[in-house]
Amino acid sequence: MSPDFNNVARPYDFISRLVFGNALVDAQVSLLGHIPEKSSILIVGGGTGWILEEISKRHPEGLQIVYVELSGKMIELSGKRDTRQNNVSFIHKPVEEYESDKLFDVIITPFFFDLFLKSDVTTLFSHIDKSLKTGGSWLYTDFVPPKYQTKLWQKVLLKSMYLFFGLLSKVEARSLVDMDNYFEINYMLVSENWFYGKFIRSNIYIKQNDIS
Numbered sequence: 001m002s003p004d005f006n007n008v009a010r011p012y013d014f015i016s017r018l019v020f021g022n023a024l025v026d027a028q029v030s031l032l033g034h035i036p037e038k039s040s041i042l043i044v045g046g047g048t049g050w051i052l053e054e055i056s057k058r059h060p061e062g063l064q065i066v067y068v069e070l071s072g073k074m075i076e077l078s079g080k081r082d083t084r085q086n087n088v089s090f091i092h093k094p095v096e097e098y099e100s101d102k103l104f105d106v107i108i109t110p111f112f113f114d115l116f117l118k119s120d121v122t123t124l125f126s127h128i129d130k131s132l133k134t135g136g137s138w139l140y141t142d143f144v145p146p147k148y149q150t151k152l153w154q155k156v157l158l159k160s161m162y163l164f165f166g167l168l169s170k171v172e173a174r175s176l177v178d179m180d181n182y183f184e185i186n187y188m189l190v191s192e193n194w195f196y197g198k199f200i201r202s203n204i205y206i207k208q209n210d211i212s
Contacts, residue, residue, distance in 0.1 A: 003171045139202075
């Protein structure tokens, strides 16, 4: 079952700031300087779309952006964002159903993989990976897996989040998948930044070869 964020679409940003302050935003914004001019970008699970405005502040024109989001209400909110002169295509479907003949320069997955069971993550990662060209950048932001959780409050907060979104958004996952195991196969880590007491991590990966 896919997560359903329609119920929390409008208050989502408020809830995230209430719990994390600006950490979720800062973690994602820290990666945007790595986006080249006139690049093609695939954003998977971008939520309310505020990141489109942040990208467009840095690149007011010349970008080709595909925005894949399952929640219809999130798509509605994202479509109202100011994207300047950039070309943005909104795709309202699960990313595993999205197919494209083009390869992207940049892929952005903000707090996406934490929503899924490991069996689903394996399938999703492989599918998304096929859309990134060799030498392209994967901008990855998410909560850190258990091996990095050294404090009790991190474990308690994570459990609370899964309980909350499990009830309201049908999120089936109850633990974080270690994404290092996926990226280490065919990606080079070029940047790593930590936020919110090292509970959030933002990484930039470069794809080395096409192994699909």
